[in-house]
Amino acid sequence: MFRYESLEDCPLDEDEDAFQGLGEEDEEIDQFNEDTFGSGAVDDDWQEAHERLAELEEKLPAAVNEQTGNGERDEMDLLGDHEENLAERLSKMVIENELEDPAIMRAVQTRPVLQPQPGSLNSSIWDGSEVLRRIRGPLLAQEMPTVSVLEYALPQKPPQGPEDDRDLSERALPRRSTSPIIGSPPVRAVPIGTPPKQMAVPSFNQQILCPKPVHVRPPMPPRYPAPYGERMSPNQLCNVPLQPGRMSPSQFARVPGFVGSPLAAMNPKLLQGRVGQMLPPAPGFRAFFSAPPPATPPPPQQHPPGPGPLVQNLRSQAPMFRADTTHLHPQHRRLLHQRQQQNRNQHRNLNGAGDRGSHRSSHQDHLRKDPYANLMLQREKDWVAKIQMMQLQSTDPYLDDFYYQNYFEKLEKLSAAEELQGDGPKKERTKLITPQVAKLEHAYKPVQFEGSLGKLTVSSVNNPRKMIDAVVTSRSEDDETKEKQVRDKRRKTLVIIEKTYSLLLDVEDYERRYLLSLEEERPALMDERKHKICSMYDNLRGKLPGQERPSDDLFVQIMCIRKGKRMVARILPFLSTEQAADILMTTARNLPFLIKKDAQDEVLPCLLSPFSLLLYHLPSVTVTSLLQQLMNLPQSAAAPAPSNPHLTAVLQNKFGLSLLLVVLSRGEDLQSSDPATESTENNQWMQVMFMATRELLRIPQAALAKPISIPTNLVSLFSRYVDRQKLNLLETKLQLVQGIR
Amino acid sequence: MNYMPGTASLIEDIDKKHLVLLRDGRTLIGFLRSIDQFANLVLHQTVERIHVGKKYGDIPRGIFVVRGENVVLLGEIDLEKESDTPLQQVSIEEILEEQRVEQQTKLENEKLKVQALKDRGLSVPRADTLDEY
Numbered sequence: 038m039f040r041y042e043s044l045e046d047c048p049l050d051e052d053e054d055a056f057q058g059l060g061e062e063d064e065e066i067d068q069f070n071e072d073t074f075g076s077g078a079v080d081d082d083w084q085e086a087h088e089r090l091a092e093l094e095e096k097l098p099a100a101v102n103e104q105t106g107n108g109e110r111d112e113m114d115l116l117g118d119h120e121e122n123l124a125e126r127l128s129k130m131v132i133e134n135e136l137e138d139p140a141i142m143r144a145v146q147t148r149p150v151l152q153p154q155p156g157s158l159n160s161s162i163w164d165g166s167e168v169l170r171r172i173r174g175p176l177l178a179q180e181m182p183t184v185s186v187l188e189y190a191l192p193q194k195p196p197q198g199p200e201d202d203r204d205l206s207e208r209a210l211p212r213r214s215t216s217p218i219i220g221s222p223p224v225r226a227v228p229i230g231t232p233p234k235q236m237a238v239p240s241f242n243q244q245i246l247c248p249k250p251v252h253v254r255p256p257m258p259p260r261y262p263a264p265y266g267e268r269m270s271p272n273q274l275c276n277v278p279l280q281p282g283r284m285s286p287s288q289f290a291r292v293p294g295f296v297g298s299p300l301a302a303m304n305p306k307l308l309q310g311r312v313g314q315m316l317p318p319a320p321g322f323r324a325f326f327s328a329p330p331p332a333t334p335p336p337p338q339q340h341p342p343g344p345g346p347l348v349q350n351l352r353s354q355a356p357m358f359r360a361d362t363t364h365l366h367p368q369h370r371r372l373l374h375q376r377q378q379q380n381r382n383q384h385r386n387l388n389g390a391g392d393r394g395s396h397r398s399s400h401q402d403h404l405r406k407d408p409y410a411n412l413m414l415q416r417e418k419d420w421v422a423k424i425q426m427m428q429l430q431s432t433d434p435y436l437d438d439f440y441y442q443n444y445f446e447k448l449e450k451l452s453a454a455e456e457l458q459g460d461g462p463k464k465e466r467t468k469l470i471t472p473q474v475a476k477l478e479h480a481y482k483p484v485q486f487e488g489s490l491g492k493l494t495v496s497s498v499n500n501p502r503k504m505i506d507a508v509v510t511s512r513s514e515d516d517e518t519k520e521k522q523v524r525d526k527r528r529k530t531l532v533i534i535e536k537t538y539s540l541l542l543d544v545e546d547y548e549r550r551y552l553l554s555l556e557e558e559r560p561a562l563m564d565e566r567k568h569k570i571c572s573m574y575d576n577l578r579g580k581l582p583g584q585e586r587p588s589d590d591l592f593v594q595i596m597c598i599r600k601g602k603r604m605v606a607r608i609l610p611f612l613s614t615e616q617a618a619d620i621l622m623t624t625a626r627n628l629p630f631l632i633k634k635d636a637q638d639e640v641l642p643c644l645l646s647p648f649s650l651l652l653y654h655l656p657s658v659t660v661t662s663l664l665q666q667l668m669n670l671p672q673s674a675a676a677p678a679p680s681n682p683h684l685t686a687v688l689q690n691k692f693g694l695s696l697l698l699v700v701l702s703r704g705e706d707l708q709s710s711d712p713a714t715e716s717t718e719n720n721q722w723m724q725v726m727f728m729a730t731r732e733l734l735r736i737p738q739a740a741l742a743k744p745i746s747i748p749t750n751l752v753s754l755f756s757r758y759v760d761r762q763k764l765n766l767l768e769t770k771l772q773l774v775q776g777i778r
Numbered sequence: 779m780n781y782m783p784g785t786a787s788l789i790e791d792i793d794k795k796h797l798v799l800l801r802d803g804r805t806l807i808g809f810l811r812s813i814d815q816f817a818n819l820v821l822h823q824t825v826e827r828i829h830v831g832k833k834y835g836d837i838p839r840g841i842f843v844v845r846g847e848n849v850v851l852l853g854e855i856d857l858e859k860e861s862d863t864p865l866q867q868v869s870i871e872e873i874l875e876e877q878r879v880e881q882q883t884k885l886e887n888e889k890l891k892v893q894a895l896k897d898r899g900l901s902v903p904r905a906d907t908l909d910e911y
Contacts, residue, residue, distance in 0.1 A: 409822055410793045413812040418789045424815040425787055 435549075530594045534601050537576040540569045541608055570611050577605065577620065589623045596624070596631050599638040609647035617651050618659055624648075625666040628693055629686035641692035645745055648696060652703045657718045660704050664725050667697055668732060684732050688741055695744040698771075701729070702748030709753070726758050733770065734763060741770065788813045791854055796821070798844065798852040805829065806842060807855065817846035828873045830880050833866050835873025 431437040496502035547566045554562060579591040595601035609617050624631065624644070635641045652660070669683030687693035704722060755767050791810050798806045798819065805828070808821030821842040828835050868876075895902060 407793060407809075409809070409811065412820075412822075413792055417812070418792065421813060421815055422787065422789055425785060429785070 526594070530591075530598065530601070533576055533591070534595060534598060534604060537573050537608070538600070538604055540573045540576070541604060541611075544569050544573070544611055545607075573608055574612060574616050577608070578623075589627055592620070592623050593627050593630065596627075597634040599640050602635070602638075602640045603643055606643045606647050609644075609651060614651070614654050618655055621648055621651060622659075622663060622666060625663055625696075628667065628690075628696075629683050632686055632690045632693055635690075635692075639691075641690070642695070642745055645692060645695050645699070649699050652699060655703070657704070657707045657722065660700060660707060661718065661721045661725055664697075664700050664704060664729065667693075667700060668729055685736065688733075688736055691742045691745060694742045695746060698744055698746075698748055698751060701754055702750055705750045705754035709750075723758070726754075730755060730758050730763070730767065733767060734759075736770070747771075788817060788819075791852075795855040795857060795860075796852050797827075797855055799850045800844065801848045801850055806839070806844070807836075808839075808842060810852075814846075817849060819844040819846070819849065819852070828877055829865070830873060830876040832864065833868045833873060833876060835868050835870050837870055 429438075435442055496504075544566055547562060551559060551562060577592055577595060579588070596605065605620065609620065612620070631641065655663070667687060669687075687697060704726070708719070708722060751771070752764075752768065756764055759767065788810070792813065794810060796808065796810045798808070798821065800806065804826055806821060806824050806826055808824030810819060811822045812820035819842070821844065824839045824842040825836045826839050828837070892902060
């Protein structure tokens with residue numbers, strides 16, 4: 038807006054002078070004012086100051102890494118002016134608190150003081166951290182402390198096994214584009230096998246599962262062309278000597294003479310991308326290699342002749358760090374150590390005469406000669422592994438990973454059993470513990486956008502929003518065709534089966550829960566279990582608890598489906614005797630139909646064993662009526678049954694015949710075992726048996742199925758009711774005599 | 779395997795030669811250079827191998843980036859055993875020709891089959907119309 042000192046200054050009349058006048062006014066106004074463009078912006082960055090204050094609290098022990106990081110920075114200076122500019126700019130990306138750290142400031146003597154260029158209007162991606170401050174998302178801010186905790190957790194990172202053999206072949210990295218990579222693998226010092234630190238895990242969970250960017254900002258410039266300025270984690274540190282960047286094919290040829298090669302040999306262009314990973318030139322080289330424990334680099338005169346002994350030198354210096362593997366399964370741990378051993382052995386033979394001639398070493402050869410190897414950095418591999426490990430974290434491993442848990446329990450039981458027998462050396466009995474995270478109930482706060490009017494809600498996996506307003510309309514019965522009705526009915530049955538199956542799985546699990554629960558909770562558990570069993574039964578037999586079951590329809594429908602049959606077989610042990618008997622009766626009643634429907638699946642035999650078990654608990658009366666049902670025998674013995682398709686069907690089916698035989702056997706047991714039974718029962722049984730034998734005699738043999746098992750007491754059973762001739766007939770027919778079979 | 783038993787991870791397979799079968803039926807052979815959590819693959823010096831009968835032909839393809847969901851299976855190639863195979867390598871043109879011929883015969887057979895069924899009043903049920911379990 039124009040400011041006017043007084044009204045008189047306003048040029049009112051002259052047009053051509055107006056603009057001039059305006060121009061003059063402009064000068065007074067100074068549109069390029071201090072606050073926006075001048076020192077106010079640069080020196081007096083309130084945002085920056087604020088962040089600095091905030092980060093003071095988060096300040097992490099950076100001493101270790103920064104010292105070594107600074108050592109690397111020194112080497113960088115020697116690279117030549119060409120690189121200095123780049124390096125300078127890169128180092129501007131350093132997090133500010135490092136610059137303030139006295140340790141760093143001390144070490145960085147050669148470094149020019151990093152001041153942001155005043156009046157620079159065009160900020161580029163390489164500009165200093167001041168600019169970065171503004172654009173760095175909280176994602177990073179959250180991530181950094183976490184990462185650094187992990188970095189510093191283990192001061193000495195073990196050399197990575199698989200890379201040990203490749204360190205000769207990788208020297209310089211190929212040129213890489215440094216595009217911003219959101220969520221690029223953070224540096225990780227802790228080997229994945231160790232359980233995550235508790236504080237790290239939640240924030241990782243939080244970060245990855247519930248990202249909470251408060252502001253949406255342009256993506257971060259790459260974090261891991263991390264120059265030496267940025268904290269070098271122990272991971273990186275150890276990686277550089279072991280895997281000191283990658284060789285371009287042109288460089289590759291110079292490997293033998295590498296150590297002594299002049300600086301000029303290093304193609305500076307190669308280093309643009311991965312400055313942080315780049316191998317420093319010779320004098321600094323030594324410093325690097327001995328960086329891990331000693332603080333001061335050994336004198337530059339120490340020139341081992343070739344890369345080989347250098348490697349060995351390294352080996353001796355970098356002690357094999359034993360990661361905390363107590364939580365791992367013993368087998369796994371053994372494998373891990375074996376592998377480490379193997380790698381160690383490999384390297385001992387690296388330059389020596391050891392010619393293992395094994396497949397593995399030839400493979401290692403291949404890797405050594407492969408100039409494109411290790412494009413994927415160890416840290417990236419760790420990152421992927423970390424994600425995989427995170428997916429394994431669970432609050433209830435038994436629920437999430439049932440089969441694996443069971444499998445390992447079995448293995449352990451086996452080994453325990455063996456141990457008891459063999460009485461050998463005691464093996465480790467530690468159980469496999471996947472990292473278990475306590476259930477974190479964090480209220481997810483959805484993303485809020487800065488500078489937007491009102492609340493824009495973003496739908497994400499943690500914050501789902503209803504997108505479609507789908508209205509469920511129930512169709513009326515008339516509209517549907519017959520086919521659809523049938524299909525719907527089937528679907529309803531399937532739903533019932535699924536629900537009942539869930540109940541069944543729950544009920545089966547109660548035993549385990551019982552053991553895990555406390556004393557007080559147990560009655561409640563029992564009640565729950567009973568309740569569930571009742572609901573299961575209701576589901577099977579229909580929810581109309583009348584005196585007599587109005588229809589077997591639901592049950593029959595369930596039994597027509599393969600899953601239903603298997604489910605019934607599993608449910609039977611949990612039901613009370615009456616309930617189970619009811620099921621059995623219904624099955625027997627509808628058996629021909631079920632047999633017909635089972636023709637394709639042939640799953641009915643799975644029911645035989647629970648039914649047999651049940652039969653042993655049934656009283657004589659039930660057995661009698663069951664037999665009647667099964668054979669579809671007429672009520673009175675006098676009326677001759679014309680033909681008995683029911684029985685025919687039963688006998689022609691494996692399950693049917695087996696069931697029949699079992700029932701007969703049970704009846705026989707009851708008769709013979711208990712002489713003092715009531716006469717009515719006895720009579721009933723005898724009547725039924727007479728009819729049964731009559732029917733059996735009538736059936737031609739060829740049509741009979743082969744039963745699953747033949748009870749042994751059938752011969753004595755039949756001998757009561759038929760004469761010898763017919764007995765023989767029956768025997769042959771039903772193949773009751775062992776010899777025939 | 780390095781980190782947890784019972785997990786399948788491609789980390790161990792990096793920088794090794796692999797054979798990758800894709801959902802569209804292609805067979806790629808290349809060095810596995812990089813992976814991510816979705817099992818997206820970066821294959822280097824990739825060769826697409828076309829198999830027809832006992833013959834095969836290789837088409838060099840360079841670098842492949844394969845989206846994880848399109849991979850059916852992949853397996854490491856034993857470099858020593860790679861060469862002893864009963865299959866015979868032929869030139870690209872030849873194998874493409876063979877493939878074309880094979881496709882053609884397959885189509886013709888399919889047509890005949892459908893026609894024969896139609897003549898008998900049957901129809902091959904297509905998967906999308908099935909509503910049974």
